[in-house]
Amino acid sequence: MKNTSLAIDFSLPSYEVAHQLIGATFTVDGVGGIIVEAEAYDQTDPASHTFVGKTKRNASMFGPPGCVYVYRSYGIHWCLNFVCEKEGHGAGVLIRAIEPIVGLQIMEERRGTKNVRLLCSGPGKLGQALAIVHSYNGMPLNQSPFELVPAKKPVDVISGPRIGISKAVDLPWRFGLSGSPFLSRPFR
DNA sequence: GCGACGATTGGCT
C-alpha cells in the first residue's frame, strides 16, 4: 500500500490517519524525525483507552482532532497520541516509532545511548527522546513546540496486528514504514 | 479505601 497523502487530515477515522502519518516528519522543540510506526484506536475498540467512555485520564482524546493525548504507561513512560475524527468520538493514533533525524545529540543524551536504532523505536523510548511531558496533554499539533510535516513523496506502508494489547488482537491497526530499521518490532 | 492491571522497557538467564 502506498501513502499518497499531501496533508494530514485528522477528521478521518483513526486508521486512515495512522496510515497518513507514516513518512511524515514530526518534531518537538526541533527534535524528532520521520514517523515510521503508528497504531490506531477508537471508542468502538475494546483495546482503546476510550472504550469505557470519557474519564479524567482520556478526556483529551474526546477533545478536538489535531491535538495530542499524553498518558503514562506502566507508571514509567509517557506515550504520545494524536486525536482524530471528531470531538467526542474518542479516536486517536499512538505514535510508536520515529526514525531519528533532527537533534540526534539531544536524543542521545536523553536516552543515554548512541545507538540510533534505540532512540525512538517504541512509544516509551520516543516519549523520552522527544521529552514528552504530561503538560502537553490536549495541546494542538499545529503550534509550538510541535511541528508536523506530511510526507513529500509516497511511501510504502504495511499494516498488521497491534502490539502489547490483550483485546481486539486481530485488528490490523498497526501501520509501519516498509523495511524501516527503526520500528519497535518488525512486521511479518 | 483498596487492589489489580496496563497501548513498556531493559536487564538477566
Add this chain to the structure above:
DNA sequence: GCCAATCGTCGCC
C-alpha cells in the same frame, strides 16, 4: 524468553 520496575487510573467494596 522471562521478569521486575513503578504508579496513575479505574472498578468495586
